[in-house]
Amino acid sequence: MGVLYLVSLLLGITCMLLLDHRFRLFFWRDAKAAAIVTAVGVLFLLGWDLAGIGLGIFLRGEGTIATGLLLAPELPIEEPVFLLFLVLCTMVLYTGARRIMERIPAKRRENERERENV
Amino acid sequence: MTYLWLALAFIAAAVIAGVMFARAGARPGGAQRGGAQRGGAQIGETARHWKAVGLAFAALAVLTAVFDSVMIGMELFHYDASHILGLKIGLAPIEDFAYPLAGVVALPGLWIWLTRKRNDASPRASRNFKGLVPQALLASRPVSWINTAYPFAAAMLLTTRDIDWVLIVGTFYFLIPYNLAMYGINDVFDYESDLKNPRKGGIEGALLQPHLHRPMLWLAAITNVPFLLVLAFAGGPAAWISLGVSAFAVVAYSVAGLRFKERPVLDSLTSSTHFVSPAVVGLALAGADVTPGLLILLAAFFLWGMAAHAFGAVQDIEPDRQAGIGSIATVIGARRTVRLAVGLWLVAGLAMLATPWPGPLAAIIAVPYIINCAPYWNVTDTTAARTNVAWRRFIWLNYGSGFLVTLIFILQWSLTS
Numbered sequence: 001m002g003v004l005y006l007v008s009l010l011l012g013i014t015c016m017l018l019l020d021h022r023f024r025l026f027f028w029r030d031a032k033a034a035a036i037v038t039a040v041g042v043l044f045l046l047g048w049d050l051a052g053i054g055l056g057i058f059l060r061g062e063g064t065i066a067t068g069l070l071l072a073p074e075l076p077i078e079e080p081v082f083l084l085f086l087v088l089c090t091m092v093l094y095t096g097a098r099r100i101m102e103r104i105p106a107k108r109r110e111n112e113r114e115r116e117n118v
Numbered sequence: 119m120t121y122l123w124l125a126l127a128f129i130a131a132a133v134i135a136g137v138m139f140a141r142a143g144a145r146p147g148g149a150q151r152g153g154a155q156r157g158g159a160q161i162g163e164t165a166r167h168w169k170a171v172g173l174a175f176a177a178l179a180v181l182t183a184v185f186d187s188v189m190i191g192m193e194l195f196h197y198d199a200s201h202i203l204g205l206k207i208g209l210a211p212i213e214d215f216a217y218p219l220a221g222v223v224a225l226p227g228l229w230i231w232l233t234r235k236r237n238d239a240s241p242r243a244s245r246n247f248k249g250l251v252p253q254a255l256l257a258s259r260p261v262s263w264i265n266t267a268y269p270f271a272a273a274m275l276l277t278t279r280d281i282d283w284v285l286i287v288g289t290f291y292f293l294i295p296y297n298l299a300m301y302g303i304n305d306v307f308d309y310e311s312d313l314k315n316p317r318k319g320g321i322e323g324a325l326l327q328p329h330l331h332r333p334m335l336w337l338a339a340i341t342n343v344p345f346l347l348v349l350a351f352a353g354g355p356a357a358w359i360s361l362g363v364s365a366f367a368v369v370a371y372s373v374a375g376l377r378f379k380e381r382p383v384l385d386s387l388t389s390s391t392h393f394v395s396p397a398v399v400g401l402a403l404a405g406a407d408v409t410p411g412l413l414i415l416l417a418a419f420f421l422w423g424m425a426a427h428a429f430g431a432v433q434d435i436e437p438d439r440q441a442g443i444g445s446i447a448t449v450i451g452a453r454r455t456v457r458l459a460v461g462l463w464l465v466a467g468l469a470m471l472a473t474p475w476p477g478p479l480a481a482i483i484a485v486p487y488i489i490n491c492a493p494y495w496n497v498t499d500t501t502a503a504r505t506n507v508a509w510r511r512f513i514w515l516n517y518g519s520g521f522l523v524t525l526i527f528i529l530q531w532s533l534t535s
Binding site for chain 1: 166
């Protein structure tokens, strides 16, 4: 029974939350909206997983770095954690991209103003 | 091919949801004010939204190509080859890029739609939540966390003799989330009477600001429901019933409409349930055999809890009466409540003598409680507040009792293994 995969996922989630905290992107901007987006995202992707498992497409591996604990047939305990990480990563990337896009024009205007003043 | 069709179906759903949310979210005044408002601002907002979605997907695609290959290489999962196209980037089948694509198309749209209405009010909203978690932790009386986690952990560990994930998850639940709910709900609905009680705000609980009341209730629900579901999932009907009773006691004690804490006798019964039910949940999850000795032990523990609650209510007689709140102490009076508590501890101690060895050793634990409270044998309603001195000792006395109980459990363990 290995916990490497699970620990890596939890570390990844921690890193996403640290970025979120540092730049006030997602949970630290609107906790309620972020909680809804996260819940909807994880449930949607989990539904997709279950559909794939039901159709016999997704098969769990026997990798030694996973705990081997199952929530349902072919659905390891790590899967919802991975989906949570994926949702957080997606939203940190999106909100981060928005932030950068807002910064660039603002900076350009600032530079122009400075030039005019000189 | 099956995977492709499955992926396309979910992507289609994500695209429809994402486009609809993004349109509604980019509209500044909400759906009603379309027409005239649809100007450059909205087009600019929509363009920025999709540009950011594109950037995020580009980054996600690179991450997916790398990490999906690693995960498949580590044999975390694989696919039935007959169901996939066979086109791969690294080891990742092309269909695997559908997950991040669907997520990034739909979720940011949902996000801008959810944050749209509150755009003007968001500074206030974010200030509202500030300090919720520290407040909630302070309100949950960390000094008393162990009182609910210990009965669970001890009951389960002594039965299974094994540390498994249910024990760890359950102990954590009864250590923090359970107390967060119990005291959080209590402080929300006690706000009025707490204002008049100078004892609140320190070791015995914090005054909770009204703007944190709703967030506190949400926090209690969010931190408790998942644990209750997971623990219920791990056990059978006995665990479901005991978890249900436990959660009901937590809510019913203070929530408006039920307010068991204001119903004499029911208040002490409910309060004791708060501490005994974690032990019962632990026994149920461990599948313990119901023996007379075990039932006597639980009954003694229950009487101990009732006595503790009744005695604790004595110090609050004055503030409770001023606030129009009833309790066992306000109804039967300070003197009789103290005597009742001493009597209950006595019966609890004597009951332990009837349990199998080494249970009778635990009878001695009743003695310090009786000594601590006996000086107030003749207390009156006007001097009731003075029992706070004994109550403060009481909190530390519990740690001593816990120590003795632990020694007895270790003895029991070594005798039976």
